[in-house]
Amino acid sequence: MPAKTLYDKIWDDHVVEVQEDGLALLYIDRHLVHEVTSPQAFEGLRNAGRPVRRPDCTLATVDHNIPTVDRKTYKDVKSFIDEPESRAQCAALEDNVKEFGLTYFGMADKRQGIVHVIGPEQGFTLPGTTCVCGDSHTSTHGAFGSLAFGIGTSEVEHVLATQTLLQKKAKNMRITVDGDLLEGVTSKDVILHIIGVIGTAGGTGCVVEYAGSVFRGFSMEARMSVCNMSIEAGARAGMVAPDQITFDYLKSRPLAPKGEVWERAEKYWRSLKTDDGAKFDIEVNIPASDIIPTVTWGTSPQDTVPITGVVPDPTKIDDPVKRASAERSLAYMGLTPNTKMEDITVDKVFIGSCTNSRIEDLRSAAKILLAAGPSAQVAANVHAMVVPGSGLIKKQAEAEGLDILFKRAGFDWREAGCSMCLGMNPDQLSPGQRCASTSNRNFEGRQGSGGRTHLLSPAMAAAAALTGKLTDVRKFLGSRAEVNVGAASALKVVSAFDFLDDPVLAPPEPLPIEPAVPVSLPSSDAPSTVPKFTIVKGIAAPLHIENVDTDMIIPKQFLKTLKRTGLANALFFTLRKDPHTGEETDFILNRAPYNKSKILVCTGKNFGCGSSREHAPWSLNDFGIRCIIAPSFADIFKNNTMQNGMLPIAVPVEDCRALAVDAEAGLDLEVDLEAQEIRRPNGQPPVPFTVDPFRRHCLLNGLDDIALTMQRGDAISAFEKRRTETWPWLDGFGFKGARIPVAPAKAKSAKKMDW
Numbered sequence: 001m002p003a004k005t006l007y008d009k010i011w012d013d014h015v016v017e018v019q020e021d022g023l024a025l026l027y028i029d030r031h032l033v034h035e036v037t038s039p040q041a042f043e044g045l046r047n048a049g050r051p052v053r054r055p056d057c058t059l060a061t062v063d064h065n066i067p068t069v070d071r072k073t074y075k076d077v078k079s080f081i082d083e084p085e086s087r088a089q090c091a092a093l094e095d096n097v098k099e100f101g102l103t104y105f106g107m108a109d110k111r112q113g114i115v116h117v118i119g120p121e122q123g124f125t126l127p128g129t130t131c132v133c134g135d136s137h138t139s140t141h142g143a144f145g146s147l148a149f150g151i152g153t154s155e156v157e158h159v160l161a162t163q164t165l166l167q168k169k170a171k172n173m174r175i176t177v178d179g180d181l182l183e184g185v186t187s188k189d190v191i192l193h194i195i196g197v198i199g200t201a202g203g204t205g206c207v208v209e210y211a212g213s214v215f216r217g218f219s220m221e222a223r224m225s226v227c228n229m230s231i232e233a234g235a236r237a238g239m240v241a242p243d244q245i246t247f248d249y250l251k252s253r254p255l256a257p258k259g260e261v262w263e264r265a266e267k268y269w270r271s272l273k274t275d276d277g278a279k280f281d282i283e284v285n286i287p288a289s290d291i292i293p294t295v296t297w298g299t300s301p302q303d304t305v306p307i308t309g310v311v312p313d314p315t316k317i318d319d320p321v322k323r324a325s326a327e328r329s330l331a332y333m334g335l336t337p338n339t340k341m342e343d344i345t346v347d348k349v350f351i352g353s354c355t356n357s358r359i360e361d362l363r364s365a366a367k368i369l370l371a372a373g374p375s376a377q378v379a380a381n382v383h384a385m386v387v388p389g390s391g392l393i394k395k396q397a398e399a400e401g402l403d404i405l406f407k408r409a410g411f412d413w414r415e416a417g418c419s420m421c422l423g424m425n426p427d428q429l430s431p432g433q434r435c436a437s438t439s440n441r442n443f444e445g446r447q448g449s450g451g452r453t454h455l456l457s458p459a460m461a462a463a464a465a466l467t468g469k470l471t472d473v474r475k476f477l478g479s480r481a482e483v484n485v486g487a488a489s490a491l492k493v494v495s496a497f498d499f500l501d502d503p504v505l506a507p508p509e510p511l512p513i514e515p516a517v518p519v520s521l522p523s524s525d526a527p528s529t530v531p532k533f534t535i536v537k538g539i540a541a542p543l544h545i546e547n548v549d550t551d552m553i554i555p556k557q558f559l560k561t562l563k564r565t566g567l568a569n570a571l572f573f574t575l576r577k578d579p580h581t582g583e584e585t586d587f588i589l590n591r592a593p594y595n596k597s598k599i600l601v602c603t604g605k606n607f608g609c610g611s612s613r614e615h616a617p618w619s620l621n622d623f624g625i626r627c628i629i630a631p632s633f634a635d636i637f638k639n640n641t642m643q644n645g646m647l648p649i650a651v652p653v654e655d656c657r658a659l660a661v662d663a664e665a666g667l668d669l670e671v672d673l674e675a676q677e678i679r680r681p682n683g684q685p686p687v688p689f690t691v692d693p694f695r696r697h698c699l700l701n702g703l704d705d706i707a708l709t710m711q712r713g714d715a716i717s718a719f720e721k722r723r724t725e726t727w728p729w730l731d732g733f734g735f736k737g738a739r740i741p742v743a744p745a746k747a748k749s750a751k752k753m754d755w
């Protein structure tokens with residue numbers, strides 16, 4: 001047996017079928033659903049008359065749109081959410097979960113929370129599983145040794161209908177951090193430092209395994225914060241091998257296996273580690289001692305700097321695209337080169353998000369308040385808020401008295417949700433406001449139009465709240481303390497979970513797993529609704545921006561739609577509209593002839609990074625752009641474009657630059673997918689490109705993935721039979737008939753679950 005990585009093992013255990021070119025039909029064990037990326041998927045199912053294949057493996061909640069104000073007066077979504085589009089999206093999810101029979105944690109249910117917080121909290125996320133969600137931070141669940149990744153809405157529909165996904169295997173990457181962490185350095189500093197080192201495209205095309213003594217020593221919460229931000233490093237997924245810390249966290253969670261089946265599951269989980277001698281395509285080694293408390297200065301998560309550092313000087317950057325990006329970031333952030341990071345004042349502090357809203361994060365922030373003494377107050381110039389990641393975390397924090405500490409210091413103590421991480425609800429920055437935030441993205445306009453975000457750890461956020469400036473948290477700690485310390489041990493740690501004794505089922509003996517049999521490319525007359533892509537000829541718009549994130553392609557306010565169309569005006573909205581006058585800017589897509597572009601040529605790397613929102617390709621498509629040419633693409637964006645019959649072409653940066661010169665001259669380009677070449681004007685030699693054979697075949701013939709996969713129903717059923725026999729804990733939240741705590745009595749919208 002060849003030595004395998006953790007990723008290889010989970011992959012191999014989930015392949016239903018593989019095609020000749022290596023594209024696999026992968027079985028999905030766990031599917032989390034939220035209100036933003038699911039309405040169009042349910043609509044697709046409804047139109048095609050398809051049911052959800054595995055409601056027992058699907059869990060839904062509302063998190064992005066909901067207000068985080070007190071819910072004492074909560075009756076229902078329709079009367080509680082003021083903003084009409086947010087209300088409609090949450091109401092649509094409630095209708096959909098009823099119609100399709102899905103388990104749902106609604107706003108009256110204490111188990112409601114950010115989708116990436118509630119999965120682990122409930123034991124829905126388990127080691128060795130495949131786990132997906134229409135959300136890029138699904139990578140969080142990799143902390144459990146789960147292969148967890150974000151998908152777009154078309155793929156959400158694919159999983160709902162078939163419980164599978166078509167996937168190409170990613171590369172193996174290992175990031176090892178060994179040694180002892182310095183004082184004040186937390187998991188958030190570790191991952192910010194890693195992204196600063198490898199960049200936001202550093203993990204593109206890879207599944208990252210985090211290895212070394214630092215991750216081994218981390219709690220599950222800390223591992224989740226790290227894996228959460230794998231997507232910010234461009235990785236498909238991030239994972240940590242499951243170990244005793246994982247099992248201790250999971251044991252007794254409501255949806256984790258119980259009794260004898262737990263024993264069997266644990267035995268399997270213990271085999272889920274990388275074999276000695278297994279090969280990684282990319283290895284990165286970082287000494288723990290290199291890392292000190294870290295913050296971001298710019299508008300990309302890779303723009304990191306130690307808190308002791310200064311704002312960088314773009315004139316020192318040689319590469320012109322990178323220099324222009326840094327200048328743009330600094331102008332947006334309102335910062336001057338060489339300013340000390342500790343001299344930057346903040347207006348807001350946000351402690352929350354799927355990166356840092358768990359109980360340990362709240363404790364870590366509270367410890368700083370304790371260290372600062374009972375009279376410590378949020379600085380007069382600052383509004384600070386704490387948004388727990390779930391109702392249960394809020395309850396637990398209150399049982400520990402953390403809410404009292406926060407409120408006493410002047411923090412706003414809120415209800416669970418995504419909140420100011422992206423401000424789809426009323427929690428937003430005003431233009432020009434600066435926020436110290438424990439979230440994961442600092443993109444332009446992310447927390448509110450014109451708002452400025454500095455990413456940092458919960459402890460650093462608490463320190464910033466107290467001083468009103470970005471502050472080295474070590475000033476509040478240990479030997480370097482400048483304030484009253486020593487009270488941190490006053491924190492009372494309790495468990496707010498009330499676990500159940502679930503029935504124990506005797507599992508059958510595991511069956512051997514048959515190797516997957518390769519199948520050939522699908523017939524080109526399979527049913528479909530996807531447009532064909534053959535030749536596209538037309539105006540190409542040049543774009544010279546690096547790391548074009550999907551928040552930039554389409555800002556959050558346009559994600560509230562229930563449709564896939566009508567988004568042409570939303571495309572690059574903040575670049576195309578002056579925020580003050582509402583007038584059109586001179587951005588390239590506003591100018592003739594580029595307002596009729598069919599092709600986009602980007603000279604900067606990593607197009608489409610960040611969020612998994614399929615709204616990005618939808619808005620490009622609506623504008624008329626069918627093809628994007630760039631030096632590299634983020635993985636989820638690339639998949640999302642092809643799901644919509646669009647073509648992302650990656651060619652070397654020199655080719656992009658040459659094509660951009662043609663584009664700037666207003667000349668037509670001709671993209672020929674059959675010939676795999678981009679034909680240039682004036683008899684210049686064409687630029688060759690390659691597209692994965694299966695994807696090319698589907699695009700040329702306008703084939704629809706879901707219709708194709710539905711034809712593999714027998715193979716999927718055979719896999720499910722084997723899965724039930726081999727890993728019985730994966731069916732129906734463990735077992736049919738298992739119970740989990742019911743929602744509080746006043747929970748009107750929450751169904752009484754009978755699993």
Ligand SMILES: CC(C)[C@H](C(=O)O)[C@@H](O)C(=O)O
Nearest residue numbers: 036134135136137611612613
């Ligand atoms: C809405 C969703 C598609 C998005 C994501 O994929 O990440 C959101 O959670 C975000 O953080 O931007």
Ligand code: SF4
Nearest residue numbers: 137353354418421422
């Ligand atoms: S990154 Fe922010 S908006 Fe996205 S799921 Fe996490 S908390 Fe929600």
